[in-house]
Amino acid sequence: MAQPCGVCRAAAIALALVYVACGGPGEPVHAPAPAEPTASAIGARAANPFPDDGGDWIRPARDLTSTRFSSLDQITVDSVAELGVKATFSTGVVRGHEAAPIVAGGTMFIVTPFPNLVYALDLSQPGLPMKWRFDPKVLGASQGVACCDVVNRGVVYSDGTVYPSGRTVPSIGTAVGHAFLGAVWPDNRWSRSYRLADWDRSTEREVDWISGAAFLLRRAALDEIGLLDERFFLYAEEVDLFKRLRDAGWSIVFTPELEVVHEQGVSTGRSRRMHLIHSESVSAYFEKHHGTGWRRALVPIARIVLRMRAEAISAWDRLRGPAR
Numbered sequence: 001m002a003q004p005c006g007v008c009r010a011a012a013i014a015l016a017l018v019y020v021a022c023g024g025p026g027e028p029v030h031a032p033a034p035a036e037p038t039a040s041a042i043g044a045r046a047a048n049p050f051p052d053d054g055g056d057w058i059r060p061a062r063d064l065t066s067t068r069f070s071s072l073d074q075i076t077v078d079s080v081a082e083l084g085v086k087a088t089f090s091t092g093v094v095r096g097h098e099a100a101p102i103v104a105g106g107t108m109f110i111v112t113p114f115p116n117l118v119y120a121l122d123l124s125q126p127g128l129p130m131k132w133r134f135d136p137k138v139l140g141a142s143q144g145v146a147c148c149d150v151v152n153r154g155v156v157y158s159d160g161t162v163y164p165s166g167r168t169v170p171s172i173g174t175a176v177g178h179a180f181l182g183a184v185w186p187d188n189r190w191s192r193s194y195r196l197a198d199w200d201r202s203t204e205r206e207v208d209w210i211s212g213a214a215f216l217l218r219r220a221a222l223d224e225i226g227l228l229d230e231r232f233f234l235y236a237e238e239v240d241l242f243k244r245l246r247d248a249g250w251s252i253v254f255t256p257e258l259e260v261v262h263e264q265g266v267s268t269g270r271s272r273r274m275h276l277i278h279s280e281s282v283s284a285y286f287e288k289h290h291g292t293g294w295r296r297a298l299v300p301i302a303r304i305v306l307r308m309r310a311e312a313i314s315a316w317d318r319l320r321g322p323a324r
Helices: 170-179 189-195 217-225 238-247 272-290 293-320
Strands: 006-008 017-019 102-104 107-111 119-124 130-134 156-157 252-253
Touching: 006 102, 102 156, 107 156, 170 189, 170 293, 217 238, 238 272, 272 293
Parallel strands: 006 252
Antiparallel strands: 017 156, 102 107, 107 119, 119 130
16 A cells, blocks of 8 residues: 655756756747856747747757758858858867757857766857856766767757646636636636646645656556556546546655756647547546546536537637747
């Protein structure tokens, strides 16, 4: 049996500057001017938060589709002969440097191979003077050994937005209010209650469930309640998992101690298909955990209502236009 004091720690928050990690719909967010690296919690909301060609290069492959191409036109067949060395910089690490530098707000960020040092260079000053140096003090056992050396993918730059992981399982009234108003009026009281909007995620607290974007579980907990339910193709699978954990006596705790980057909506976007899959998963959750006794008669009604919601949100998305 699980011990009541068992804790499943998890978080879906991120560093302002962090090594690339695999990452709902949202609007583009632009990165601000760089500053000293901090442990601020962030989560990019955009399907592609690089909609402009202002010169920034905030990912090793430039954008979320890895085009590795800039549409800036200053370098042409006529001007290429005028290119020359502007400055040089030595990282002090004599290993294979395969991580592409990134540029954000007039600052170039360079990450070395192990020990993964990060340098920020000021592009606005002659000679590109160093603004700061960050040493993550990684363990030797974590070296990313590849065919060519102890290399890594590099760094990414994001904007400081907190992703609201750690939420409640809403009552039926709250669920209905959030479901039908959340897309057009995000700050309504039902959505705020569901998302725990008055909590800034800077403190540790017990919650009902953690976003599937990132969480950690004790092996003993999974051994007791089992893995993710394969009936949930996408969405609500983590809600079901944490419901089973709570029923077994485990605690679900959100902690700001662990930080990851979450590129929200990159895989799903705002497509009608994803909204329909979401409605099917929520229907399956309702049927699994609430579709017993007299409530079983509500299952087909819930399925129809959720399908209507998915179609309504899809129509709203079409009115707003495509995500950039």
